[in-house]
Amino acid sequence: MSDRINVTRSSMPELDEYVEEIRELWQTHWLTNMGSKHVELQEKLQEYLEVPSVELFTNGHMALELTVQAMKLEGEVITTPFTFASTTHAIIRNGLEPVFCDINERDFTIDASKIEGLITDRTSAILPVHVYGNICDVEEIERIAHKYHLKVLYDAAHAFGVRYKDRAVGQFGDASCFSFHATKVFNTIEGGACCYRDPALGRTLYQLKNFGIRDEETVEGVGANAKMNEFCAAMGLCNLKHLKENRERREKVVSYYRERLEGVKGLRLNSLQEGVYTNYAYFPIIIDEKKFGADRNEVQEALERENIGARKYFYPLTNTFDCFHGKYNVENTPMAKLISQRVLTLPLYADLDLRDVERICSIVIRCKR
Numbered sequence: 001m002s003d004r005i006n007v008t009r010s011s012m013p014e015l016d017e018y019v020e021e022i023r024e025l026w027q028t029h030w031l032t033n034m035g036s037k038h039v040e041l042q043e044k045l046q047e048y049l050e051v052p053s054v055e056l057f058t059n060g061h062m063a064l065e066l067t068v069q070a071m072k073l074e075g076e077v078i079t080t081p082f083t084f085a086s087t088t089h090a091i092i093r094n095g096l097e098p099v100f101c102d103i104n105e106r107d108f109t110i111d112a113s114k115i116e117g118l119i120t121d122r123t124s125a126i127l128p129v130h131v132y133g134n135i136c137d138v139e140e141i142e143r144i145a146h147k148y149h150l151k152v153l154y155d156a157a158h159a160f161g162v163r164y165k166d167r168a169v170g171q172f173g174d175a176s177c178f179s180f181h182a183t184k185v186f187n188t189i190e191g192g193a194c195c196y197r198d199p200a201l202g203r204t205l206y207q208l209k210n211f212g213i214r215d216e217e218t219v220e221g222v223g224a225n226a227k228m229n230e231f232c233a234a235m236g237l238c239n240l241k242h243l244k245e246n247r248e249r250r251e252k253v254v255s256y257y258r259e260r261l262e263g264v265k266g267l268r269l270n271s272l273q274e275g276v277y278t279n280y281a282y283f284p285i286i287i288d289e290k291k292f293g294a295d296r297n298e299v300q301e302a303l304e305r306e307n308i309g310a311r312k313y314f315y316p317l318t319n320t321f322d323c324f325h326g327k328y329n330v331e332n333t334p335m336a337k338l339i340s341q342r343v344l345t346l347p348l349y350a351d352l353d354l355r356d357v358e359r360i361c362s363i364v365i366r367c368k369r
């Protein structure tokens with residue numbers, strides 16, 4: 001039997017390259033707390049992401065949770081349930097109330113035409129999610145935020161390196177948070193970052209990720225410990241060097257999938273957005289059981305029998321999680337509900353062999369009845 005194929009596989013540099021990058025740590029003995037690798041990665045990311053400022057974190061979730069805290073939001077935050085647990089948890093763990101907006105059918109991001117209807121006098125912010133490398137309707141969101149004086153924080157965990165109309169994705173909104181988890185397009189093993197505009201927000205973030213400490217004798221905020229360590233930063237410095245070639249290889253995989261699966265009755269592919277330079281982060285397909293003859297779960301099981309892991313990403317919706325005990329009504333987000341029942345994310349990573357892509361496509365097509 002051939003080796004298992006998972007939905008993703010972490011990008012890693014050559015071992016020698018990493019060893020070279022961490023060698024000096026054996027001289028300095030400086031392993032964390034904003035050491036030289038941390039500083040260097042921060043600078044390189046500012047350049048790469050074309051943003052004025054970046055703060056690094058131990059993971060994407062802490063970037064998001066502490067940014068929500070640093071923004072001093074109150075009351076309600078408009079967001080979507082078609083996301084990873086992290087987005088909703090970041091709101092609730094800050095004592096705020098998520099208000100779930102539906103997503104649009106085209107690109108699975110927040111349906112911007114439904115935001116205004118959800119704004120109340122308790123709304124303080126919008127926390128939209130870029131999904132699969134697709135980007136939200138940033139222009140409409142900006143217009144609404146401006147009109148109602150709301151803060152905008154993007155969950156950009158899926159959008160590392162994405163550009164829209166020649167602007168880098170991190171330039172939209174008040175802040176954007178990225179995840180550098182092992183499974184993401186760019187990884188630091190575990191890691192994350194926040195790009196922000198306001199220097200005061202940056203100072204708060206810097207303190208909050210280090211217990212709220214300002215200096216030796218002053219603790220100004222009730223912070224957490226969310227600093228990126230030197231080994232993770234070193235991994236990031238290595239992986240940054242291979243981003244371009246990795247993107248090209250991901251693009252080849254996506255083109256192959258599109259060629260083989262486009263036009264298959266009952267399947268809808270993630271369409272590329274106009275004006276968007278994507279990162280090819282994920283390859284979801286939407287399976288309409290009535291037309292295809294098999295449902296999403298059957299296709300997932302057929303792949304699993306061949307030792308191929310496809311994921312129901314995102315399912316279940318965050319507004320249906322057990323921990324919320326039925327507090328939110330999923331019928332308020334019907335499109336998110338429909339897509340989460342039909343979506344299946346196929347394996348996609350830089351060194352996925354095109355022969356395996358062919359095999360995956362044939363298994364999917366064989367499910368058709």
Ligand SMILES: *Cc1c(COP(=O)(O)O)cnc(C)c1O
Pocket residue numbers: 059060061062083084086087129155157158178179180181190191192
């Ligand atoms: C991965 C992810 C996160 C959280 O990132 P971690 O680095 O795993 O903490 C948040 N939001 C979305 C949409 C994600 O995919």
